[in-house]
Amino acid sequence: MSDTELPDDVGAETIPPKPAALIETFRAIGYNLASAIADIIDNSISADAGNIMVNFQWEEEKSFVTIIDDGRGMTEEEMIEALRPGTSNPLSDRRPSDLGRFGLGLKTASFSQCRRLTVISKAAGGSEPAYRGWDLDYVVSKDVWQIIRYLSKPELAAELGARASGTIIFWEKLDRIIFGQNKQLISKTKFWEAVREVEKHLSMVFHRFIEKKKITLSVNGNPVQPWNPFLIEEPATQSFPEEIYDNGQISIKGFVLPHVSKISPEKFKTAGGTAGWTAQQGFYIYRNDRILVAGDWLDLFRKDDFTRLARIMVEIDSSLDFSWQIDIRKSKAQPPKMFMEKLKRYGAEIRKNAVEVYRYRGKQKQRKMGRSSFEFAWITAEEQGREVFKINRKHPSYRIVRDQLGKNARDFERLISLLEMTLPVQSIVFNENLYADQPAPPPVDDQAVAEMMKAVYNKLISEGFSPQKAKEELYFIDPFSNYPHLTEQLT
Ligand SMILES: Nc1ncnc2c1ncn2[C@@H]1O[C@H](COP(=O)(O)OP(=O)(O)OP(=O)(O)O)[C@@H](O)[C@H]1O
Ligand SMILES: [Mg+2]
Structure with missing residues (x-):
């Protein structure tokens, strides 16, 4: 017998996990509100739901969340099984369209956000919706692995009863959502901010399902629009x-x-x-x-x-x-x-x-875009049959200095010409190739860009632009076009 095989008469003892302790540990898997909701929606999609509605209700301590789907639903027995932590073996094969793997998500995602999870479900052909739930306070106080048969809002069962099949995931006692780090109730505004974050996350995670019209997904009645990372429809992509x-x-x-x-x-x-x-x-x-x-x-x-x-x-x-x-x-x-x-x-x-x-954008011709043309910092010009790099004299940063200098602008112009003439093009090309595989130098500090941007913004205003128009212009000026977050902060 090899060392890895056990004798038939090996001594063994059962040591079930302690309910009160382990169920609290389940809360610490590292979800946030958005990833937890996404995990619940995975289950709806795996159950072939076409419509999924996420609803957040703010009622201070009594706030609650429901995720309602019109998927195939579960019978009472299936529902009880679904509530079991580790209901299926992660090693089992799954249908290709199944988004699940571990037999845990429903429980871990829910517990990460709330202390009471109730599942209400109706399978096709079934009559009454069934419901069961985990209440962490019940588990902790009794120290038992027991689900409860209790529904604080019977109208949810009625809502499901009117449908052919479907499931409602109902979260109450939202301690992780409605209490801040200081254990104080968060403001209603903060709550709705969190909801908007969820919406953005869902629009990204499920964008393909929404684009392919496999599902419609809504948050508090607002359809979630797909966010596709690749801008495939843009000709310049x-x-x-x-x-x-x-x-x-x-x-x-x-x-x-x-x-x-x-x-x-x-x-x-x-x-x-x-x-x-x-x-x-x-x-x-x-x-x-x-x-x-x-x-x-x-x-x-x-x-x-x-x-x-x-x-x-x-x-x-x-x-x-x-x-x-x-x-x-x-x-x-x-x-x-x-x-x-x-x-x-x-x-x-x-x-x-x-x-x-x-x-190489410096090489690009100025492009007419709507009423704005793009102002690059560097442009190219032809001199004696060769392409040379020049500072764009129309760039507002250039104009700011030139206009301030008045009569002395000639010295400034000479300096700019000196820089253009001595631009170490060869060394730049050489270095770029040499360091191509290496980490790039640290990004330009936002503060420096913000100061430059502010000066240009003021210049535009002094030239008669309204604050709004001046901001729009900045989207078309190099390098501010790359810092829209700074444009938004301008006052
Ligand atoms: N909305 C739903 N409609 C129908 N069945 C569901 C729904 N939500 C959960 N179930 C059933 O409950 C089971 C357990 O769900 P759970 O999320 O805990 O695990 P999983 O989806 O199998 O795996 P994972 O841990 O990777 O999410 C599912 O496999 C499914 O059979
Ligand atoms: Mg799941």
Whole structure:
């Protein structure tokens, strides 16, 4: 007998986990409100729901959340089983459209936000909706693994009774949502801010389902609009060849999004996403059409300012969950080592192309866009048959200094000409190639840009622009076009 095999008569004792202690631990898996709601919606999608309604109700301590779907629902027995922590083995095969894996999400996501979870469900063909729930205070006070049969709002069961089938997830005692770090009740405003964050997160995570019209998703009655990271419909978006691996179980496709001068200011702003352009670059990992990771270089590269236009779609099949280390929250994935090499090579290529957009924009002709033309800091001109770099004399930063100097502007002009004449083009090209694989220098400090921007803003106002118009102009002036968050802060 080998060391790894146990004798038949091995001594054994049962030590079930202590309910009060373990159920509190379940709360600490690291969800936030948005990722918790997304995990509940995963279940609705797996149950073939077409309509999913998330509702937040502010009633101070009595605030509650419902997630209502019209999926296939559960019978009473199935529902009881669904409430069991670890109801299915993570190693079992799943239907390709199933977004679940661990048999835990319903419980862990709910407990991360509330102390009472009630599930109300009606299976097709069933008569009355059934309900059961976990109340953490009940579990802790009795120290038992017991679900309860109690529904504080019978009207929810009535609502479901009117449907052919479906499920309502009902969260009460929202301690993690409605109390701040000081344990005080948060303000109503804060509550609705949190709801807006949820909405933004859902519009990203489930954008494909919404785009393909597989689901309609609403938050408090407002339809959630899809947020697609790749701006595929924009003509100036560059897309790169797709690479496919492991018999089609993995695919990678890179995009370089348009420079700000090539899309509308509104598009530019929304495309920046929840975290802003620099933060939203990187790999976007999809599993069964659902986003797991949204903009992350997986420690392969830094989020540099001038690679901010690079976004790469990575799609994986759920049969790879273990090798890609998908977590319970569906918010993380760590590709296997072997695959990291491929991602690094592909990522470096897309990043290089993203840098090009900025690097050579000085060469681009000024583009008419609506009533505004884009003001680059550097432009090119032809001199004796060669292309040379010049400071754009129409750039407001240049004009500010020249106008202030009046008669002495000639000295300033000479200095600018000196800089243009001695621009070390050769060394710049050489260095750029030499350091191509290395981390870029730290991004320009926002403060410095903000000061420059303020001066230009004042200049525009002095030239007769209204504050609103002056701000709009800044979206078309180099380098302020890359700092819309600073434009918004101007007063
Ligand atoms: N809205 C729903 N409609 C129908 N069945 C549901 C619904 N929500 C949960 N279930 C059932 O409950 C089970 C348990 O859900 P739970 O989220 O805990 O685990 P999972 O989805 O299987 O895996 P994961 O832990 O990865 O989310 C599901 O497998 C499903 O059978
Ligand atoms: Mg689940």
